[in-house]
Amino acid sequence: MMKNMIRDIVIVQHPVSVYVPLNYKVTLSVRAEGTGILNYQWFKSSKEEVFGGTRADLIVTAQRSQLYICRVNDQFCNCMFSKWVTVKVLDIAKPGLPVAWRGEPHIAVHPAPQTVRQGERLTLSCTAFGIPTPHYQWYRNGLPLLGKTTDTLQIENAESDHRGTYLCYVSNVQEERWTEAADVEIVPSNQLTATDKVALLIGNLNYSHHPDLMAPTMDVHELANLLQQLGFRVVSLLDLTREEMLAAIDKFLLLLDRGVYDLGRDPFVIGKQAVEIRHTLKEPRSLTDPIRTTGHTGELHLRDACRRQANELPHQKLLIFNCGVEVEVSFSALFSNVMVAFGRVKTTGPRAQDCTITLRSTPAMEDIFSSPGRSGEMDSLLLNNLVAENPDCSLRLCGLQKLQGSLVIKVDLHYTHMDRKLWLQESKQLDIGKPLVASCDLHRGQQAMVSQRRDGAPAQSMGHSRISHSKQRPRQTLGQPGRPFTKSAECAAKVPTARSNEPGENDETEPH
Template identity: 30%
Template sequence: MGEPGRGAAGALPLRRLAQPLLRRLSELLDRAVPGRGWRDLAQRAGSRGTVRLSPSDLEQCSLKVLEPEGSPSQSLLKLLGDRGCTVAELVELLQGLEHTEALQCLSLAGIKIVVQPDSQAVLAGQVVKLCCWATGHPFVRYQWFKQEKEIPHGTSPELVLNPVNVNDSGFYICRVNSESSFVFSRWARLEVCDVQGASHEGFIGLPENKLHICIQPQLQNLTVGDALVLECGAVGNPIPHYQWFRNGFPLANGSKNIYTVTSVDVEHQGTYWCRVFNDREDQDSEKIEVIIGRKAMAVECTEEELSDLQEPDLLERSNHRPVGLLYYAGHGYENYGNSFMVPVDVPNPYRSANCLCVQNILKLMQAKETGLNVFLLDMCRKRNEYDDTILILDALKVTANIVFGYATCQGAEAFEIQQSGLANGIFMKFLKDRLLEDKKITVLLDEVAEDMGKCHLTKGKQALEIRSSLSEKRALTDPIQQTASSAESLARNLQWAKAHELPESMYLEFKCGVQIQLGFAAEFSNVMIIYTRIVKKPPEIAVCRAYVTDFALDLDVDPKEANKGTPEETGSYLVSKDLPKHCLYTRLSSLQKLREHLIFTVCLHYEYPGIEDTMDERKEVNVGKPLIAKLGLHHGFKTKNCLQTCCVANNPFHNQMESSPVASQYYIPSHCQPNSCPGVYHPNRMCAGNIRQLEACSCSGTSRILATRHEVQNDSRPVGKSNVPVETTDDTVELEFLLSNSLRFPEQQQP
């Protein structure tokens, strides 16, 4: 194993060792027995050619005994440090003197865990070994914990459980101790699977650590109101993870080895199975049927009541007709009666093949037999002079209840108001003030049109256009009706939840003793804020600063706007009040383009008092695929050459998933809290009379309050170190589910 002073700490100049450590070394050398004192150290240094020490140097050191607080050893160590001696060289000299006490003192500078314990799932009765090795051995000591309790006799680098039983399941951690310092290993989760009534003979001969399902789910024959409990158990290393399926669709809240429904109904009937997987392999359990029967119940009804049940209006009211809603804010154009939404990364010039046709989206909605289709399009409708293509679309169905709310008239532009880095389309500015009014959609849009007509900034330039075939009294406040039996709905909800999962906050320990917190917040499903904060700094370090860098080229990260002192400086306004203070903030957007895991570097700069040189340490961090990146939207998309950039790429009002041309309406699961399900924004009301006082923003050097959509598109927790471990959350792997064809538009092609 490693020796004290070897590794990164060994290259440290001797003069940069902490003063308390130098004083401790000096005391040990001053009072050492003959053959291990400061003179012996000086002689060995001279004989080895490490540094040159003259007789006058040694005399100067010896005279220090005449001073009240003088120390010959401290004077010698200062001389060695001034002449370039490193910690590694001092260690070699002390090893030659066999000065164990001094070597143990120096080992504090080099404690580092090099072998971490692994999480694993095993069968009861097996032999389990958890390993933790650290540099500095044998000058370090080990203590194992299960949760927060010390394990008796768990004082070696290897914790052996022989035989292991179900009571041994839990989280384990090892504390590596030295004379006055300690570090913790990472948490290791141990799952012990007890296959009752079965021998282990069926598992003999399996390759070590191989993934294997040892408990299969069992057929269930239930009655409405019963509890459904399905169990699947597996062993393997890395530790297995689980995802339950019904009728081919992944189940929300089905990521544990046991899947439960407290009270079943007939819609829970179907074919269930569990997919077990880890980083190396995956395996499906047996497929079983869950049969749900209704409780026997006698019901008396008259012939008249039976006849009433067959009336068409009752049948019509008993069937929920789904709603299609599309809100889009961004650049667009209109050619030959067809409207096109333009993604931010289109080539220049762009044509209809690079964009999404609104009429095609309506056709897809009609294919779903939607009872109401609403389009709110906050975009320009001028003609694209570079696009002469005349699209020949299949005829739309003749259906009622279609409403188009165009932000502007045909052939005209749509404008934005920009204030303090934020931008709102004129249409949305007035629409958001009336969104919660319980009025027929067309009535509400008429009132929005009247409000827009009073805006002096756009009078004669922009007017709302409404097209409608509404034959029912439908409002934007109509309740959303969910059919729990819809497998597609469950799949969508699971994907929506996954698209709002953030990496867990983490603490990084650097070799110099600095600890930083790395936290994450979401502004949209494809926009994430990373913040860094120093939570621990050794007293011998004068100044330190941590920042993040080296992001994937797929992401939109401007280095000049990264690692800022406030979220607003990065272009983030919506979540700034919810973020911790006194941090450095970096905003990552376009996460839907992320193809691989998000890997970046955390750099630490620090300085010691009186030393001009700045020390640097770097740590690579892998946070998997955060937010929308989990859904792998880039799969199947054709890459395009994008020659344009947008000066307001941080505009939070464009879409729910920023920079994506389509924002669909989804149900947000109740278990997702506001911080984990971002994108629902409740802006403050702003009356038309306040527009005069809006601040102007500068795009490409031109100061203005009003900008067209076309111009906007083309403008170029502190914790102290505890000696008792703190249990972490469950160690779950991030699943990747691709959107099914029914959940995305085939015309959408985006990297």
């Protein structure tokens, strides 16, 4: 009969968080309903019992900020915990509380007027005591600021739009208060900033009326690394036709908006080689200027998506053959249109031995480094990748901008069957879609320009964004299968110590 009358413990009033000066005595209260006599036990944030804290009201002398919670239980082993509350303490010399303070908001620290340089951090603070802890809402020029509801207002990169008069509205269940007004002035910064830094690098190797070049490969690779260290988003391409260059430039120009350095349009550097930029770049602009994204996050996300699209590699794949051999295929990019596929036998299986693998591609991609004397240049760049990947074979895939469909990697496995003593072959195919710059479909831009010429309209101009200074048209090499090469051959490659045909620096006063 008695059990049917038992009811759960219900907390009808939870304690509230408070913000008080050091050594202020504050009372935390909890009210609960239940059956029979209720017992109370208060705990600190360390889950340590508060000595003597066995009543519904707990008197605390605020020594430091601390969390508190109360457990309520009855004689029938039912229990219920209150909400965690914070007793926040501020050690301030003159808190200035009224003698008959009842817990209404009391502003002890008002925001101070200040002058901030553009691009620097703006911080305004307000300190208000209250029981319960007050709520905050910041205003600028009489209008509430969305999301600015803490005792500190912070703006990471101050702009001219942030100047004005600031106030903070402070309230709790008892009363409301307004801080004194704080005037904020934003002055120009001595250091210029950019909303982003992007770079398109194109190096051509093969020309119809000029000997094959060696320098562009290393120059583009090294310049790409340097620019990336300076915070640039880089797309690097090798050996493009004129139409492919125009299509790449058209896509790249879509990334250029306010605040992005465009050296191709700067009259101080038009027609100059990269080695001369350090002399002609007008002061005080610098390639090392920091990036400030405030107000430009939308454009930043667009540029980042485009850069990632042009540099996105296929994921590593594990192929399992019928004989039980497992082959791992991974990928590395040296340029945005040059990729290397690595093959490695990961597990030989119970019946296979003497395993070797080769890689092929469909369609067969040209290898612009297959000519005599040219392979060592690319191999030197691959040396670090080969050491890291430790492949059994690799396949170089160049000219990815020409892809109009998916790229398929064919893996041929040769092995000796241990039971049958036969030399056997198995093959598997891996569809990797359109890797790197192939996903940008530059060939569509080329087709559009060809159609435009057929209609009699002029071809789209490159404007000032000139990439190649030679008037000769790059020679399109015939499509050839990527040249597979073995681990032993690659590990023998040595990094060249000098380049005999590296171009010298031109006279800055001469037109190009």
